[in-house]
Amino acid sequence: MTVAVGDAVPSAVLMKMTEAGPAPVTTEALFGGRTVALFSVPGAFTPTCSAKHLPGYITHAGEIKARGIDEIVCISVNDVFVMGAWGKNADVGDNVTMLADGNGDFVKALGLTMDGSKFGMGLRGQRFSMLVKDGKVVELNVEEPGAFKVSSAEHLLEQLK
Known part of the structure; x- marks a missing residue:
């Protein structure tokens, strides 16, 4: 079953590259008591993800955070080393x-x-993309296969007005 607006974000452990190496991040710590803009990409270093998706969130990060977002998070089914390298x-x-x-x-x-x-x-x-407030999904934008519109930073900004 697909998560829906109003649902709690499931419990999971994600990984973040730090100066000291890989570190676990629980969804409870990430989303608990906070408002987070999360977006998912099919793969680090892939064409649309690298040319449009991630750059849009970098460009609009200040505007997004100014509208009450505590953190902007990019996730992908890649290993932590790849995600760290892509971020750099x-x-x-x-x-x-x-x-x-x-x-x-x-x-x-x-x-x-x-x-x-x-x-x-x-x-x-x-x-x-999704907006999560205190562990609950408040907006969910799932792209059609091959599309890139509703998960963009620009679309998310419109939802934050």
Whole structure:
């Protein structure tokens, strides 16, 4: 079953690259008592993700955070080393937190997986964005296969007006 507006975010452990190395981040710590803009991409360093999706959130980070968002998070079914390298390559700085859902456990629990096998990518997360307030989904924007519109930073900004 796919997560819906009003649902609690499922419990999962994601991974973040830090100066000291990989570190676990629980969804309880990430979302509890906070307002978070989360977006999911099918893969780090992939064309749309690198050219449009992540850059939009970096560009609009100040505006998004000024509208009451505590943190902007990018997740992907990639390992923590790839997500750390992608964040450095894209110069995300403090604008976007890059989290790895290495085994796809979080996107599976959300019901938002996709099969990228025909591209040699295996199980991945769908392209989506969501706003989470104190652990509850308040907005959910899931893209149609191959599309990039409703999960964009610009669309999310419109929802924050």
